[in-house]
Amino acid sequence: MSNRLKKICVFLVAIAMLASLAIGCNKTETTTKGENAGKDTTSSDTADKDSTPRNETLYFNGQQWGAINDWNPLSSNSNNALGVTQKDSSRTLTYETLYMYNMLDGKMYPLLASGDPVWNDNQTTLTIKINPDAKWWDGTPVTADDVAYTWDVNVKYESAAGADYSNYIDSIKAQDASTVVISAKLKDGKTINPLKVLEYIPRQFVMQKAYLQKVEQRNGNDATKMKTDKMDDLVASGPYKPYVANDQKVVFQRVDDYWGKAASMWGKLPVPKYIAHNMYKDNAAGDVAFKAGEVDVSQQFISDVPSMIAGGKISTYLPEAPYNLGATMPTAWFNLEKPGLDQVAVRKAIAIATDYDQIIKTAMSGQSASFKDVPRSIMNTTPGEQALVDQAALKTVQWTGNDVEGAKKLLDQAGIKDTDNDGIREYKGQKLSFKAECPSGWSDWNASLEIVAAAGKAIGIDIQTYFPDANTFYDDLSNQNFDIAMWSPSAAGISNPWTRAFQLMSSSYNSVKTQMIGNFG
Known part of the structure; x- marks a missing residue:
């Protein structure tokens, strides 16, 4: 062998x-203190900041287990399900990618990018334009330099992404402020793997160059420190900022001047002012909250989906078993x-x-x-x-x-x-x-x-x-x-x-x- x-x-x-995605049908308009009443979470909320209006808050469960470790996309163990998940369909609440992948039609759609990525004739370089409306939270524009520096930092400090994609991508350069050119690694004059080059752009979060340089300075350009920095002072471009993060819950607050309300993107802000994820000790505790209408979207295993559907408590993506894709x-x-x-x-x-x-x-x-x-x-x-x-x-x-x-x-x-x-x-x-x-x-x-x-x-x-x-x-x-x-x-x-x-x-x-x-x- x-x-x-x-x-x-x-x-x-x-x-x-796939963990069953179900949306609760129960509605309540009362203001609560973290939705902890009658529910088994790790502890109770005490800070006033933890209070969010129920009718402005979308509650999740099943994604976040335990306190988050960091807000650092260079880390291999952020344990930050909603905020820092770079996978095939990266979650873009805080950080954003150049493109989004839609598994229903198998296509990519622009996020920070504008238009489709364009290969040259022999598929050795991929050119991407940046949406001119895209902005960081501090109001500065997202540029091709940010995209290029994000790549350089991942490679320089040998993040998991840097170690992986450097086998297939030779360089990412800013041709000008709004144009990114990705050069593939070649073997015998041909791109080693064009799929891996494409995979990078809906998966990898783009980070602000100025912020990365700040983090490098405080960590003395040390690779280990760069990958373990909490980055809780992050500057990102997404529609939600961290609001509360502890061993009880993670709460995100909408960025009301989010660039995505521009006509070139979504044309409006997302509806929930807050997105909250309470920490439940297990699936059973999460189910209790879901049945009580304290959770709006559940992405955890639910043992009695048929009875909950029959009782009018929930709806599911698919109407019959297995209820999910x-x-x-x-x-x-x-x-x-x-x-x-x-x-x-x-x-x-x-x-x-x-x-x-x-x-x-x-x-x-x-x-x-x-x-x-x-x-x-x-x-x-x-x-x-x-x-x-x-x-x-x-x-x-x-x-x-x-x-x-x-x-x-x-x-x-x-x-x-x-x-x-x-x-x-x-x-x-x-x-x-x-x-x-x-x-x-x-x-x-x-x-x-x-x-x-x-x-x-x-x-x-x-x-x-x-x-x-x-x-x-x-x-x-x-x-x-x-x-x-x-x-x-x-x-x-x-x-x-x-x-x-x-x-x-x-x-x-x-x-x-x-x-x-x-x-x-």
């Missing part, structure tokens, strides 16, 4: 679901640095022994497409990606799960046996004993890993579940301090499904010491 294949650190338990695939990832998990037979045995139907039925409460309807692969369940799959060609390498006897046979053939008859197999004299982790309170993920652990026990592999708080989990994942972890690969994006395959299988991520996006092996 090639070294590349040996480095694949993932087996696709591929539950293939399966744009991402929460999946069990293996750390190949752990003895035993570096063996293909062990990983595959766990994969084929796992009862996926049980995961969908119980852990997911039916909120995932079945394996029968959508045979699993690295393609998500959206129609666009499924149209790319030749299911007949994949049939011989797919499995439906719950094949305990097949898993035992596979391990026996690999010589991985229980030599002392204690119920746990050994590999090179060491018992196959591992921890499988995900954040506490993520009830669907918790239940899924319990089913994975049960599969391990059935085939002689000891898998103990471990559910730390979210911040501890993020630290474990980003520093590769885990055995088995449940996490999601790249979702719907301009470069997918290619990027997802790359993240799952490429050894390029092996040398990145701190990251949460790629092959952990």
Whole structure:
């Protein structure tokens, strides 16, 4: 087997679901103190600043778990779901990207940019114009220099984005104040990967050059300090500023002179004056608040969606199960640095022994497409990606799960046996004993890993579940301090499904010491 294949650190338990997005129908016009009455949050609000008018506040749950760490796009562990999330569809409440990606039609739309990005004839350079209306919060214009300096800083201080995209982008330069030219890295005169070049522009936040220089000065141009700076004095361009951030909640306040109200962009301000996200200890506590109308938009697992719909409490994106678009695939990832998990037979045995139907039925409460309807692969369940799959060609390498006897046979053939008859197999004299982790309170993920652990026990592999708080989990994942972890690969994006395959299988991520996006092996 090639070294590349040996480095694949993932087996696709591929539950293939997107956290259910539901919008509450209950309305209330009263003013509340953080909506804490009758609800289980980490603590109660005390500051007057925490009071926001209910009829001006949009409440979320299910995205933010635990206090945020920073407002720093250079950081690999901001734990700032609404404010600093740079993914395939980056969240642009505070910082903004050049473009936005729409997974419903697979197209990019300008945000800080104006018009479409333009490749030259041989696809070696990409030219982008900046919207002349785009402004920073301090009133200064967003310029091509800001875009270029953002790139330079990410590369200079080796952020996760800088380490990744510098393999595909040679430079980003300001041709003039409003024109950005991205030069691709070439091999034999051809762009190495035009998809990765395109992926950068709806994903990477643009930061103000003047502010970055200020942060560099106070940190003495030290890379570690730059990536751990809190940046709570941020200057950004988005429609909302940080208002409250503690271990109880995160609240954003609308920027009333936001540039996006210009006719060239949205033409008006967003309606909510405040966007608030309370911290709930688990999904159950979040559900209580959602049912009570204290949460308007829920992006967490909800166990009783059908009854809530029937009761007129909520609406969902899709009217019937699975109620959501399966744009991402929460999946069990293996750390190949752990003895035993570096063996293909062990990983595959766990994969084929796992009862996926049980995961969908119980852990997911039916909120995932079945394996029968959508045979699993690295393609998500959206129609666009499924149209790319030749299911007949994949049939011989797919499995439906719950094949305990097949898993035992596979391990026996690999010589991985229980030599002392204690119920746990050994590999090179060491018992196959591992921890499988995900954040506490993520009830669907918790239940899924319990089913994975049960599969391990059935085939002689000891898998103990471990559910730390979210911040501890993020630290474990980003520093590769885990055995088995449940996490999601790249979702719907301009470069997918290619990027997802790359993240799952490429050894390029092996040398990145701190990251949460790629092959952990």
